[in-house]
Amino acid sequence: MNRLAGRRVEVLLSEEQIKQRVAELGRQVTEDYQGRDLILIGVLKGAATFMVDLARAVDLPLAMDFMAVASYGASTESSGVVRITKDLDASLQGKDVLVVEDIIDTGLTLKYMLEIIGAHDPSSVRICALFDKVKERKADVVVDYTGFTIPDKFVVGYGLDYAEAFRNLPYLGVLLPD
Ligand code: IMP
Ligand code: MG
Numbered sequence: 001m002n003r004l005a006g007r008r009v010e011v012l013l014s015e016e017q018i019k020q021r022v023a024e025l026g027r028q029v030t031e032d033y034q035g036r037d038l039i040l041i042g043v044l045k046g047a048a049t050f051m052v053d054l055a056r057a058v059d060l061p062l063a064m065d066f067m068a069v070a071s072y073g074a075s076t077e078s079s080g081v082v083r084i085t086k087d088l089d090a091s092l093q094g095k096d097v098l099v100v101e102d103i104i105d106t107g108l109t110l111k112y113m114l115e116i117i118g119a120h121d122p123s124s125v126r127i128c129a130l131f132d133k134v135k136e137r138k139a140d141v142v143v144d145y146t147g148f149t150i151p152d153k154f155v156v157g158y159g160l161d162y163a164e165a166f167r168n169l170p171y172l173g174v175l176l177p178d
Contacts (some may be wrong), residue, residue, distance in 0.1 A: 009156065009173035013148060018158055018172065021147045025128065026057020028145060029098065033060055036096040037123070043113060044068040044086065046102035049159030049167065050130045054100060065089055069109065082112050092120035102159045103131040107139035114141070131155065131172065
């Protein structure tokens with residue numbers, strides 16, 4: 001149990017557990033993308049932490065790009081109606097895209113991202129998500145590489161925030177009520 005900014009955080013996955021799993025995912029991606037034109041695409045800001053760690057665990061030449069999206073509305077659950085605030089820098093034509101996500105919750109954000117990416121005419125598109133919440137999805141998305149399946153609780157750390165705080169925790173934790 002840790003206390004951060006006055007809030008209690010219960011550790012769900014330790015820094016070491018995450019590190020080991022990211023290394024495994026990196027080895028899998030390295031095997032699967034031999035001789036391909038790999039580009040990692042991350043969704044800011046949550047996926048940035050995982051993406052830079054994953055990239056260093058992949059022993060292949062690769063490119064990286066980021067997109068940023070903002071949800072319309074003030075709900076804590078994504079509505080699936082999103083607006084692009086930072087688009088991709090370059091065309092994806094002929095590229096083998098690996099979409100890197102921090103966490104899949106409803107799946108709505110990812111579904112929207114896949115529509116945008118698909119319109120760029122890439123050679124292939126796969127999804128790598130570090131955390132996958134066990135719950136009924138609102139959007140049907142197939143995740144190709146999953147780090148951990150986790151309970152349907154609000155989690156913070158390793159890139160994930162609560163009101164922009166806690167992204168820099170090296171582990172994944174559950175924010176406990178005060
Ligand atoms: P989805 O569209 O519901 O799948 O939402 C996915 C996005 O919501 C993720 O990329 C995160 O940025 C955010 N998110 C979902 N669950 C959590 C959580 O438990 N903690 C922090 N952010 C979350
Ligand atoms: Mg995200």
